[in-house]
Amino acid sequence: MKLPVPKEESFTSAAHSERVTARIGLALAVTFTTCFVTGLISHLIQHPPGWFFWPSSPVWLYRVTQGAHVISGIASIPLLLAKLWSVYPKLFGRPLVRSLPHALERLSILVLSASAFFELLTGLFNVAQNYPWNFYFPEVHYAVAWIAIGSVLVHIAVKLPVVRRALSKVDTEPELARDGLSRRGFLRTTWLTTGVAVVATAGATVPFLRGVSTLSWRSGKGPQRVPVNRSAAGAAVIPAALSPDWRLEVVSAKGTKRFSLAELTALPQTTAELPIACVEGWSQSATWTGVSFPDLLKAAGSEPGRDASITSLEKNGIYATSVLPGEHTKDARTLLALRLNGEVLDLDHGYPCRVIAPNRPGVLQTKWVSGVRV
Ligand SMILES: Nc1nc2c(c(=O)[nH]1)N[C@H]1C(S)=C(S)[C@@H](COP(=O)(O)O)O[C@H]1N2
Numbered sequence: 001m002k003l004p005v006p007k008e009e010s011f012t013s014a015a016h017s018e019r020v021t022a023r024i025g026l027a028l029a030v031t032f033t034t035c036f037v038t039g040l041i042s043h044l045i046q047h048p049p050g051w052f053f054w055p056s057s058p059v060w061l062y063r064v065t066q067g068a069h070v071i072s073g074i075a076s077i078p079l080l081l082a083k084l085w086s087v088y089p090k091l092f093g094r095p096l097v098r099s100l101p102h103a104l105e106r107l108s109i110l111v112l113s114a115s116a117f118f119e120l121l122t123g124l125f126n127v128a129q130n131y132p133w134n135f136y137f138p139e140v141h142y143a144v145a146w147i148a149i150g151s152v153l154v155h156i157a158v159k160l161p162v163v164r165r166a167l168s169k170v171d172t173e174p175e176l177a178r179d180g181l182s183r184r185g186f187l188r189t190t191w192l193t194t195g196v197a198v199v200a201t202a203g204a205t206v207p208f209l210r211g212v213s214t215l216s217w218r219s220g221k222g223p224q225r226v227p228v229n230r231s232a233a234g235a236a237v238i239p240a241a242l243s244p245d246w247r248l249e250v251v252s253a254k255g256t257k258r259f260s261l262a263e264l265t266a267l268p269q270t271t272a273e274l275p276i277a278c279v280e281g282w283s284q285s286a287t288w289t290g291v292s293f294p295d296l297l298k299a300a301g302s303e304p305g306r307d308a309s310i311t312s313l314e315k316n317g318i319y320a321t322s323v324l325p326g327e328h329t330k331d332a333r334t335l336l337a338l339r340l341n342g343e344v345l346d347l348d349h350g351y352p353c354r355v356i357a358p359n360r361p362g363v364l365q366t367k368w369v370s371g372v373r374v
Pocket residue numbers: 226227228229230235276277278279312314317319320321348349350362363364365366367368
């Protein structure tokens with residue numbers, strides 16, 4: 001028996017009209033661009049090339065760009081599904097290939113759909129801290145982002161005439177609805193679904209949405225009202241962190257200086273209100289107290305404004321080290337924090353001391369610090 005293959009013309013639902021496709025496409029162009037630019041920013045901060053400069057003020061900027069990254073990515077999922085629904089009858093268009101440009105266009109749409117789905121799915125799994133794959137997420141997510149944005153640009157260039165026609169005032173298509181669903185109805189459902197997805201997750205970073213966002217499972221929970229990604233037990237640092245032999249070793253051109261916890265506590269203390277802004281999109285502001293990096297470097301005989309590499313008691317963790325640029329080591333709000341929200345730092349938040357710097361991704365806020373090399 002042969003299954004009947006439908007013809008492109010037999011899909012008469014209003015959801016498949018050009019005007020619907022173009023409007024959803026426009027929304028996707030906005031969310032994809034936002035997602036790409038904010039993702040690029042996050043990548044550059046974590047792997048800064050020589051020309052790149054990221055300021056330490058305003059302290060909340062990365063919180064906003066990374067929140068926008070995750071929110072625009074989440075919003076893209078229902079939009080992409082709606083767009084594919086809108087255009088899938090084209091799969092039944094015949095002949096399959098009309099010309100070489102037509103073949104290339106179809107191929108580019110295949111690459112576009114595959115890379116866009118890959119980005120949205122891997123991003124979503126990362127937000128859920130679920131890694132059902134065996135590649136290193138940030139590298140692959142970053143590489144495929146270029147493929148996705150490249151094929152988006154090709155797609156927009158190719159479709160520009162269609163988009164113009166579809167968004168023009170003159171409505172040549174009837175607002176037909178043989179299946180009862182109007183164009184407006186399909187679009188309204190799409191915007192509503194997207195809105196619900198955004199509100200359900202945005203509470204991870206937008207404080208007043210916290211109570212509404214059923215899916216923002218991280219914010220506000222954890223010791224001292226700040227979430228924890230990697231616990232002290234998970235990082236296998238508990239004995240070293242609690243050891244009376246713990247010393248902070250500061251290495252600079254002036255030699256090596258060691259500080260006990262009591263000595264750090266005796267240095268001038270600075271308090272700052274700073275957010276932890278995780279790449280996964282959650283963020284949480286808190287009050288941190290400790291030795292500012294300018295004070296620490298001076299106490300060690302070095303000078304603020306030089307890059308410093310930070311090492312943790314944690315062995316083998318991918319976030320066990322970080323580099324603080326000079327922009328941050330000269331900022332008095334960059335702390336080697338000893339206290340969080342008025343209490344001695346919890347073991348899970350990095351006891352005896354951890355880095356907390358303004359306007360930085362969470363992955364660079366190294367916990368259980370044992371060494372600073374200027
Ligand atoms: N040594 C070490 N520091 C680390 C991490 C880690 O895995 N190991 N995780 C980082 C990440 S991804 C984030 S978001 C912040 C979270 O800090 P918190 O657990 O105190 O909220 O710590 C950072 N510091």
